[in-house]
Amino acid sequence: MSAPIFTYLPVLLVFIPIILGMLIFLVQKEGVRIFLALLASLIGFGGLSWMWPTISKGLVLATRPIFLAPEIFLYFRVDALGLLFALVSALLWIFTVIFTVKYMEKESFKGRFWGFLTLAVASGIGVTLAGNLITLFFFFEMLTVFTYPLVIHGETGAAMAAGRKYFLYLFVGEALLLFSVVFTIFLGGTVFDKVGMLPTTQSPNLLRFLLFTFVLGFGVKAAIFPLHRWLPEAAIAPTPVTALLHADAVVNVGIFGLIRVIYNVFGPELIQSLGMDGLLIWVATVTMIFGSVIALRQDDLKRRLAYSTVAHISYTLLGAAVLSASGLVGALIHLVSHAFMKVSLFFCAGAIDRGTGKKRVSELGGMGYRQPLVMVAFTVASLGLIGVPPTLGFLSKWYLWMGPLEAQQSIFLGALILSTLLCAFYLLPITYRAFFKHAEGPVERQRTSWFYLLPIFVGAVGGLLLGVFPKPFLILARVVSESFLGG
């Protein structure tokens, strides 16, 4: 890899939104809060887009290490992998802000909500731009901390219970993660500047143990089975928060950490020589099937979508763990496609809930008449998630299917196909019910606010357009796979 280009832009990109987020707590006027939140997201997205031309050429931007104490230093290093994740977060962040304006209009403690939302997404971007393990861990834990008040925003008994679960799962994960981080630093690696930072001379069992703790640590956030339980529970939070959890930051960051561990900390060769790639693939496969099957049985719309996330995030893990170029490209593209579609689906669920108070799939009869635009977008996003051409989901599945074939592990191809079918089974009946079933009781057409429709359509149509013009993300994904797997 070539030497990184020196710049302090990543520091600004992370800390300016964080400072703006803190300012929000001091502001009393709702308009100013929205302005600050929007400003933070625009700064984030603007700065990241500005880096795109450089990064897509395969170059790397990095700051100098900022030492806080011996061995503990902040270091930001933007490579294609980080930029891809950061761009997804920042882009969806803007639309989450727009959606939140209307969605939270009548809620209390909005200052707190805006503040923590901004801080959380900014920390998520911090994780993706981190250049060493300590920085990654710092922002990873900050993301968990700042998301907690959002999860329990309702302050009801159910919200507090969900918060408790969120908290227990994620912080046990983080304790394991800190152990792995310290251990890796002890073994001599911290900066993500090469593929495989660990010395291969260590005893294999020790390295297997380290990989295991890493997978547990990041896996909790990536909601891999059986560490996924907090994610469906957290669906009780306001819809912008579920979007944050499922698409903007939290789950993405978990899978991001796993990719960093597989490729930057261990490296494909070491993983293979340890014989751990099989384990990762099996974990991903089980999660994929399990999540899809559970999703089938959920009547609560948000919970069904949440289990669908459990399944879809594991596609990404599977693609990354087969250690083949197509698999990795497919994994990254799938992450982008999933984020767009899932944000749209959740916003639809939120708009339906706010418009009609319906939360269950079984209550959605006639919804296609009541909120036609929302249900059209829902259908488009569902098709995108299933992977119907020409959406981005199709492209990602194409690459994902190539992955196991290249790696000659076709049994997992079967799992992918099965999971795709299941995905159709749990999403399409919703559309069917909305358009072709009658509602109980009177039905009237509703106007849906543009604050809802714009973010919903950006997700759904964005996924569609990116399927036709996938260049911005596909180039990044190719750069990632070239740098990790050598073309």
Added chain:
Amino acid sequence: MEKHFLILTVTVPLATATLIPLLSIRWERAGFWLASLALLFSFGSALILVGGVLVDGRIAYHVGGWAPPWGIEIFLDWVGAFFLLLASSLSLAVAIFSRIYVEQNLEASKIPLFYVLLLLLAGGMIGFILAGDIFNMFIFFEIFSLSSYALVAISGGLESLKASFRYLLMGTISSLFVLLGIGLLYSLTGTLYMPLLAQELGVLPYSGAIRAATALILVAFGIEAALFPLHVWLPGAHSLAPSPVSALLSGLVIKMGVYGMIKVLFYILGGRGSSEIGALFSLMAATAIIVGALFALRENDIKLIFAHSSVSQIGYVILGIYLFSYFGLAGGLLQVLNHALAKSALFLCAGVVISQAGFRRLEDLRGIGRRMPFLMVFFTIALASLASLPFTCGFASKYYLCKGAIERGEFWLAGIVLLGSFLTLLYCVKIVNYIFFATPAVGRGGGERSYPEVSPWMMVPIGVLGFGSLLVGIFPGLSFILIKPAVLGLLGMVR
């Protein structure tokens, strides 16, 4: 020149303590002003002294001009400078905070007494830090221990008298053990001056007598440091004492036990027998970390939570010291700093709440964050630091402790450190939930409770501690100006 401040920084608070009862007859606020001025002086001279240490590394003062081994030497080196800075600054903050608190919560006749005891406590601790021979260490140890028993009991309630008595019982055993140990060492070597003692002990075989003396003194300081299972006195004493006293007891006094251990282990024994002592004490420390946190998790009284949490947090310090490695010691000392700032800020905040609003159970604290936002922001910073979140001093100390444990191949200790900080996080979140994320409690009249304004005399010390916590949290490297040479000096003593 600056070496004269060595003796002044001890004697000024002690001498002022004797003046307060006299001047209080005529002048009502004499206690507060004299105590604050004396501690301000101590703090100022501590700064000068630390400056001297930064230049020279070690400064010593021979009392009466008599050089050791005949005369008494008091000295300050890197480790001492670290503890001295903490002791003098915290005592000053607590003295300033006490002004309003004491007037609201103690009978007027006890106020001068309170300041007398506060000065004796502070002066005793500073003397303990500076003492160059173990007998003077013992004397100052007695001075600050006795004044802390009295301070625990000062409010005069039955419960606090009981707690104080329990503290007194354990404390007396502790002093007795120290004295016995010192006697043994003296009979073996014929000297009390620490460098000479270390030299003499170095040539002697590591006999049963040395072991016995070491064990006696370490257990004694273990009681003072509230190391599990010698901690039974702590929860009662720390939770029932007046809040500023709790802040000082938890923030500083238990650290004196740690400082005493450091003196014995490194200055006197030169790291001898470190493997067997280390194994036992790290086991005790590990238990303390977990058990203390579990007890804290179970409690409902805010000061009891903090008291149990001190048992757990001091476990980290002691674990770090008994790792006998660079990162272990650095983590331990950083944890001293972290816990001193965070825990005293927490106790002072609790003091404000208890004093202004009159309650201390978690249920009563519901929604208080919306009523006292600034106070609770500092409170949360301190809690975050305790829970070792990123960008706090706690994170750095846990990181180094973990690293130290892994370096020695003791993975389970690293696991204990992390499990402990997870449990700490749990009880911190429990408190935060009540403070910020619960509907405010209903007052007697049916409406929301009202909260009086917090006096700046209380807010400023809390603010300073909170900002200090934030500063060393974001830049833990600042404290390494003192910690790094201190740790290297300690490791240099290991033979």
